[in-house]
Amino acid sequence: MSADHDTPAAGPLDVRARLSGARLLVMGGTGFLGKVLVSLLLDRFPDIGHIYLVVRPRKDGDGRVRLGSEERFRREILTSPVFDPLRRRYPGAAFDAFMADKLTPVPGDVSEPFGGLPAEVRDRLRGTLSAFVNVAGVVSFTPPLDYALNANAFGMQNLVALVRDLSGPANGDDGLPFLHTSTCYVAGSRTGAVEEIDPLEFPFPKADVLDRAHWDPDREIAECVDLVDNVRHRVRDAFRQSHFHDQARRNLQERGEPCRGRALEEELARVKRQYTDKQLTEQGMERARYWGWPNTYTYTKSLGEQILRRSGLPHTICRPAIIESALEFPEPGWNEGINTSAPMIYLALKSPVAYAAGKDNVVDLIPVDLVATGMVLALAELLDGSHKVVYQLGSSDSNPLEILRIFELVGLYKRRYYKHEAGGNPLLNAIQARLAPVGLPEDRYRRWGPAFRARQVKAARDLVAGLRQGPLKPLAGTATRQLDRLARGLEVQAFIADQFVPF
Incomplete structure (x- = not known):
């Protein structure tokens, strides 16, 4: 379902024609949704020009690269069952040849300037791309504030800078088109029918109760940075250092481990991070709930949307509901990792548990391949110039699940x-x-x-x-x-x- 009343209806959308020859840069394409999207594009639209897939190198705690982007791509991504439809279509060596022709890994990290893409990669891609697709973002409901900001807010600022840098004459005066994946739960605490047309028109869920003059996404980010800095500064207080040291020693004693040397250093670092994460999680939740969001995840996702809306770049926002296992593609029931419903179901299987759920309450679950299909359609309209501001990707309107x-x-x-x-x-x-x-x-x-x-x-x-x-x-x-x-x-x-x- 889309939301925008400004764009007039056009003729039938020729998705295949719009994607034929298209050259895409995809951020977050190594995750659950991202891999399905990339595989679906290559399987259903083999005439697509090329996909550059941003793959974050795996690093050790000291920042040294443990697994480079290309090696991680070969080991962890190209081997995924999500590409089995392509293996059946192109058996044997034909699969390797097709993927080499259509898919190229490039290093990057959404939390770094310009999305972590090296200058030589940006120079090579500048002016050659048709669109940028972002599927990256933290998915934990209650992450520490600094982690959520890096992925969903600072990350968006980095990506806007990247897309501006990669824009060329072929993209026109507005710049390279940008497709962003958010969540429908940026609606926050609002209930009933909620018109979601432009994130800037109703910038926070309590905008009909609180004075909008106090809201500004850039100022919100700056104040969150101050909160993070303050928590980190308090960690260095002498009495905190003493408390952390005492706690680390007691933890090691309870586990029967040595209370000195490297073991103590590692346990002390863990205790400090636990304290910092707890403080930043609470600070983020307090701020989110004040403005009307249920958690830090939806709060920072909304900040990211508003940064993009103010960027001036041509863009569209896809807002999926709760993404679950596949309906058909790459195969019925395909899943990866732990999705939103898994902890709820697992807990119910292992022990008696009560959940908040009244009669007629609907939970909006949508298969991952339907989300990917909706994103493909939104991308085609973005390339066509007939795109909407927001697309809601959910199932409860036509197939509600109580x-x-x-x-x-x-x-x-x-x-x-x-x-x-x-x-x-x-x-x-x-x-x-x-x-x-x-x-x-x-x-x-x-x-x-x-x-x-x-x-x-x-x-x-x-x-x-x-x-x-x-x-x-x-x-x-x-x-x-x-x-x-x-x-x-x-x-x-x-x-x-x-x-x-x-x-």
């Missing part, structure tokens, strides 16, 4: 698995088979969900811990440790379940 139905299906599978397939204790299996996930209205979820149960277990743990001074010390010690593990497990449940409340 979240309670997901819980029902997971519960049915869980019952079948523990009745007929699981080994081990038959009594525990019988209990597990009856512990289906539960959907609660949000107010009841907040009151009685896993966070509440974690607090109850902690209270019981503290009560039992008080018995360790008497004759029940052996039993109380064991019970305290078990209750502590249970409480931590419930806190993990609460953390994961909370991530799905906004969606």
Whole structure:
């Protein structure tokens, strides 16, 4: 679904003609969605001119390159099953020849100036490209603020500079066309029918409540940088250094590892980063929620959109919903890594869990190949000049999936698995088979969900811990440790379940 009321309807779009001979630079094409997009383009449009695929070198902690772009491309990307349709179309050596003719890896990193593309690569590509496609970005809902800014905000500034640098006379006065992948959840806390035409017209979800004069994406980024710098400065305080050192030593003692030398240095660095990440995650969430976004991910994604909108470059924005396994391409059910629904389903299979889900609540899942297809169509319109500002790529409008139905299906599978397939204790299996996930209205979820149960277990743990001074010390010690593990497990449940409340 697209959103733009300014562009008049044109004749039928000839996608094949628009992509024939097109030369694309793709950033983020090594990820789950990006690989499907690249493979789909090469499979369905073999007359495409060429795709330059940005591949980030793998580096060690000290910044040294461990695996160069070309080597990583050959080992990790070209071998992916996502290209199996092309292997069937071009068997044997024909596949290698076709890919060499159509696909070239180039080094880069979205967090670096000009997207990390070396000057000699930019010189070679300048003025020769038809469009730039960005599929890169952090996908964690609650990343530390500095990490999210690097990928979604600073990254966009770097990419805008890159695209301007690569523009040539063939691209016209406006510059090289830019297709950007965002998320439909930049809508934030708004509910009901939400017209999403131009990100600058309604720049933050509470724009109808808060004074818009206080919002500016560039100033927002500058203030976030100040927050990050302040947190990093506080890490250097003397009392913090002492606390980190003490914590690192206690961690090593608990694990039975040496409390000196390299082991201590590495543990100290880990403790510092944990503290910094926690502080920056909380700072990012506070800022995001104030303006109306549920998390740092959607907040920084929206900042990236607005930077692009103000760039003056010809562009379009694709906003997919929750991307899941393939419907047909490269094959039915194809998946890679851990997608959004996986933690929710895994948690429901392993333990009793409650989620915030009222009657008729719909979760918008869309197969990755449908997203890639929508992006191809948007790209063709961008090259045609008939593009819209925003394209929404979702499924719930025509094929809504109620979240309670997901819980029902997971519960049915869980019952079948523990009745007929699981080994081990038959009594525990019988209990597990009856512990289906539960959907609660949000107010009841907040009151009685896993966070509440974690607090109850902690209270019981503290009560039992008080018995360790008497004759029940052996039993109380064991019970305290078990209750502590249970409480931590419930806190993990609460953390994961909370991530799905906004969606």
